[in-house]
Amino acid sequence: MEQHCKDVISCPVGKTDCPLIAEIERLKEQYEHLKKEYDRVAALSQCDPLTGIFNFQYLQVSLEREMERTRRTGFPLAVIMIDLDYFKKINDTYGHQAGNAALRWVSRLWRDSIRVNDILCRYGGEEFTLILPATSLRKAVLTAHRLRTILADAGFEFDGREIRLTASFGVEVYKATDKFDADEFIKRADKYLLEAKTKGRNCVCSQQDEGTDAGSEVLPEERAALFITRWQISG
Known part of the structure; x- marks a missing residue:
């Protein structure tokens, strides 16, 4: 042309x-x-400059978009709130450079362990949010357990020293019939995150899944609409 x-x-x-x-x-x-x-x-503008994953602003936009998609398609939407356990001790013991390196390492570890249509964001500080389109509560809980295990079993090294990291997870699901908004969705997941921390950390908490798993898979036509561009982590 x-x-x-x-x-x-x-x-x-x-x-x-x-x-x-x-x-x-x-x-x-x-x-x-x-x-x-x-x-x-x-x-x-969509990326967290430290970790290279999506930032809080992109989280807000994506969550609204995926909730609308759930209302339109009927596919459940899951959110996982994540907090690295005792992260302040890393900064206090090894310095903020170690803390920043740990955040980059964790972001890369989890980014490489999720589906291409999942959306990993840095919520702030040492907190992360994972948006799981077309995912039931049961499968989201299994994902949270898998990410928890991956982190707990992997050793982060900084200046020749191994630093063990764990995280706490709170899981919530949004269905097409639900009436709460995006802010409430995050609050509900955050409530389960607080419960996980209260129970001793390095665990996953959620509500009891009383529904079935039907309709939680992504159809081919929906999968195409769910694909998003990932921003690569530098370093």
């Missing part, structure tokens, strides 16, 4: 080396540069 437009442009005064065409080419190159810069800034 661009090549066609260029072909039909002719110099109004019939010059072979037309300054008008040269100016159009210059503006075209400038436009392409600005578009790339816009896309770069837009991507950064």
Whole structure:
């Protein structure tokens, strides 16, 4: 299309080396540069600069979008609130550089352990939120247990020293018939996270799943709509 437009442009005064065409080419190159810069800034605005995963702002937008999708399709939506246990001790013992390195490491560990349509965000500090589209409570709880085990079994090394990390998990699910909003959804999951911390940490808490698992799988046409772009973690 661009090549066609260029072909039909002719110099109004019939010059072979037309300054008008040269100016159009210059503006075209400038436009392409600005578009790339816009896309770069837009991507950064969705990312947490420390960990490279999605940030709190993207969490808010994504949660609203996925809740609307649940109301439209009937697929359940799960949210997992996660808090790294005793994280302040890492900063106090090894320094904030170790703490930052640990956050990057944990983000990469979990990002590589979830589905492509799942949305991992940094909620703030050492807290994370995982959005699981088209996922029942039972499967979300199993996912939380798997992530908990992966973290507990993996050893994070910093300056030649191994630092053991664990996390607490709170799981909640949203169904098409539910009436609460995104803020309440997060509060409900956070309540179970607090329960997990109260019970001694390094565990998963949720409500009893009284429903069935029917309808929790992603259909092919829905899977295509659920795919999202991941921002790669640097370092």
